[in-house]
Amino acid sequence: MNTTFNIEGIIGNLKEKRKIFTSEADLQLELAGIIKNEYKDATVRLEYCPDFDSNMHIDILVIIDRKWIPIELKYKTKKFYYKDTDGCVYNLKEQSAHDCGCYDYIKDIKRIETIKDQKKEDFEVGYTIFITNDELYKKGPRNDDVSYAQFSLKDEREISVKDKLMWKKNKSVDNERKNSIILNNRHRFKWETFSTINEDKIENFDEYKNSNTFYILINKIK
16 A cells, blocks of 8 residues: 555644534544545545445545455534534534444444455454544443443453453343454453633533533544
8 A cells, every 4th residue: 555544644734724623524524625635536426336335425435556445434412502612603512322332333333344355355453433522422421231241341340352341130221232243352341531611602501611622532443
């Protein structure tokens, strides 16, 4: 691969351009635009369906020198209202389902491991990215007895190779999330601050004072 794909630089440019997003689709479009602007010869596709799985849709697929760089995104929010200097309103909803959010992110890691296995020589590197203004994702569940404890994204947590991640037996989940997950590689969760909306720019700050900082988690699959 002749061109080094610099995810740190890409996220740095994303931070400079945007502090907040209206939705996951908004994040996806913005990130794809930055990638295409920096890597003009790259092929960038959204919601790409690979030939080996008609049910899979890759959030962002970057192809440089015929090498695949798949990226999966998550954007989970607490209730927050903000109007920027251009008059654009960000009316974020209270999503709160931490169990599903955690499971789905780890499932994203597994998805990219699957892409790596399937594409073999065409695979370069993959990334999962989670952005949220809900600090509970970073802090993790209150104890190990909660139903999704094994899917926790707690800061500094490490998942070992071949760990079998499962729901607690008393947890009822939909079919999409019922299966346990076994990852092929070791993964560590390290959260960083993505952005903070200044207090003086927020209407009714007392209502949203715990929602104005956004955090980012990135995992690399290679």
